[in-house]
Amino acid sequence: MFDIKIYKPKTLDDALEIKANLLNDIAVLAGGTDLTIRLKEKTIIPKGILDISGLEDLKFVLEDNAILNIGPLCTHNELSDRHTDWGALIDSYAPELGEGCRVLGSPQIRNIATIGGNIVNSSPVGDTIPPLFVLGARLKVQSLKGERYVDIADFATAPGKNVLKPTELLTGIVFEKHRKKDRGFFNKIGQRRALFIAKSSVAFKGSWNGDIFSGVKIALGAVAPTVIFAPETAAFLNDNKLTRDTLDQACNIIRTEGRPINDLRSTVQYRRVVLGALLKKGLLPFLGKK
């Protein structure tokens, strides 16, 4: 069925060299959970596959003072299992990302799919992306010619499209750790209670002083061609006392910030309405909590 050459480089430099030579003719395999489906459905027919799954150099979680640096080949399970060092770090310093990793796909998918794959796949329903938005993540991309950093919010341009050049690979995900007062969450909703793709999702981060959030960032999944920020809701909640009333108002605002479509997973109307419910579910525990 396939007449495809598979490249399995041992080093990042080798991988970048293959990319530089073959450009658009090659598809990158990290975990392969999205790629293999596309190959099977023949929605892509590459001449070669660059299998980077063995590049141990791209599998790490590094703590550097206030910064966390995550290797793109970390699997979702490696980042969300609180019983491991990496999972515990993420749980302490980026709990919204841990949650995104924890609720993505099925146990089998989480065991092999990588965070880098989720980002480069650039789907608006990628569960790690809204958390990375609110964490203000920057993506390190490398080619043979050097490296550059791209803000996560500037990375995806449309469903499945991003600013990565054919010569480049994603090699790091960098963001600031939560400080002591920072709180964050990620909530998603789908047709069943496990193993589902989001109809809508909401990621939130803010610094909590007992009744007011500051530095609020909110990102929305599945309600636009890419993950987007919800700036008006964030601005409204920022430095505003959190009460049942302000929470209700915030829920109304967030419903206007998505630009969803009707598709086989849900409707425009529903996706808008539940944005409010997802925000509320995350913020309710803070009401009346000092």
Next chain:
Amino acid sequence: MRVIGKGVNREDGYEKVTGRALFADDHSFPGMLYARVKRSIYPHARILEIDTSRAKALPGVLAVATARDIPGMNVVHVVIDDQPLLADKTVMYVGEPLAVVAAETPEIAEQACDLIDVKYSKLPAVLDILKARGKSSPKIYKDNNVFAHHKIRKGNIEEGFKKADIVLEQIYRTPYQEHAYLEPQGMVAVPRYGSTMEIYGTMQCPFYVQQAVADITGLDLSRVRVVQTYTGGAFGGKEDVPSLVAGQAALLAYHTQRPVKLIYSREEDIISMSKRHPAWIKYRSGVTKDGKLTAVEIEFLFDSGAYSTLSSVVLWRGIVHSVGPYNVPHVKVDAYAVATNKVPCGAFRGFGSPQVIFAAETQMNELAAKLDMDPAQFRSINLLQEGDLTATSQLLDHSVGIGDTLKAALGSSNWRDKRKGSGGTDGSVRKGIGLSTVFYGVGLGAGGKQMARAGAYVQLLRDGSAQFAVGTTEMGQGMRTVLSQIVAEQLGIPYKKVYMIETDTSRVPDSGPTVASRATVMSGNALIKACAPLREILLKRAGIILGQDPQFLIFQDEMIHLEEHPEIAVPLMKVIEDCHHHRENMSHEGWFISPETSWDPETGQGKAYFIYSWATNIAEVEVDIETGQVKVLKITAAHDMGKAINPLLVEGQIEGGALQGMGYGLMEEVLVDEGRIINPNFSTYIIPTVIDAPEFQPIIVEKPFRDGPYGAKGFGELPLMGVAPAVTAAISHALGITLHEIPATPERILEAIQAAKKANLNG
């Protein structure tokens, strides 16, 4: 009894959990080729040309066959012979087979399919059942697009409604349901000696497959042998459609004279194999102010898809179950199976009944609300009892356990308290509880009377073990275990000493299909008949050994002894050895014909089924009013199946069926756009996971059936049938809304909440 009524382990459990069981794709033969199917991309089009030359020229391709290459008949027989194996002049649905390819590898076969050029001229398609009956609709079946029309006329419907104080009329809609069996369709066809064909594959009905292969190849039935492989789930989805798969593989095996394997991909399986019929149901009921049903009038349409297949019989079961298990004096039902240019629908657990049960039970719950009566009390006023007549005027003379199931389920679930404590204002979560009462006609009934027989073969070997064969199949439902228990009990030997030979058309005569929850009753009875002469021989031989009259001897604890004097005994093993030593015939056959049924097609009156099983389902839910999400907390399901030959398997059936019914009620939906199924995989066709499963409380009620093996009735389909309306009733109870369409997705629930708010403001 030693073995009957015991929850012994599944006979095939070890093989399945250790991966030793061989499913269709695990079978290979020397020189085997791989097949692929070329399918239509339009819902309705004239075929101008099928050019196979490029495909045939591809290296590694051994055969490409179209309708013209069929040596026998281009027909897959079910009821009406309108369905071809391969489309010839027109295609009638997206996914309809046009040509088949056999090649050295599956990849080459796939590539060859891509090289087949089909020229079409598109035709207007019939896609909506309501429009299909209109004058202006294109005609794809006869002059009215109706495959079948069944009716019931009981009493005088006008008079019935005159006696009613309250009349409720609603329109209901129910969706497609996909079987989602774990193992997709698959067959291996093996030609032998140039003149016979063997088929190995995943299926419910080997005798259907045998007929289809004989028709297509032109071989006599005697030269076609069908062996069922381990079957990874079926649920009705492997009743008639495996005939297509086997026909396709056999056609290629016939031309190449090499074994051919054809395994469907999941996507191919979902777009081209049968589904539960979507339905449109108009339901009108009349009730007196003290809660007595006076009349029920129903009109309903089933979306049959492009070919008639099983639609007529599915529709027939639908009308018999459409009134529910209630005593209604005046009934009028008209039901139509409507042709559309979509995938042909067919059998699915419940077989045309879950659609009408959703409508009937929702209707009952809303009538109770209008009467300001507890829905359980409203049921008990109207439930059928011994001595009552059904909607088809069948006298129920025994084994009527519906009242007992209702009582057991109400008690176990603490219904009364929970019914009072609905709603709640704690945050956004509301609680509710709802119920349904359901009956199920066991077996093929009057609609499939000519097939209502079954054969069995039993051999008692000299080491004290027994093997048996039947014509019905194990598809995961537990038949192999239950029948092994029956043979062990009959012959007095340990359960583990009984072995069922794989179902094989050369072993036993045509025993009909394995459908309609009929295997326990039909094959169980046939086995009891086959065991009878063996029991007689054993007792006679024991009598000789003991010097006693055999009529006073009984089997017990692997001994045969004098009933009055247990100390006068001989080990069964010694008797068996002695029988073999004395050249007794230790293998026998049994043949069982079902009790009589009858039907008048003009009035829809008669003894529709020889016996009924009964159930009450109670669902408890939590609904989030802000997201519309439903969490089913618990399903209590009390079932009367006459006798639970294996209570463990009975409970498994109840839990699995309830979960499948919950999926039907809440989340499962095949999405069709211009005749094309747009969610043909499990990332977009959503079924419940183990995380979605509620707590289950299965309850067994046993009202013995006098013609059943040890009193057993069939019940495998029943656990699914009434769960959707119990769940939607619980949602309605939690929120004070009404739901007339399933699945009750969060989108629909939020819409209903909005609609109810609006109605309150306006009203």
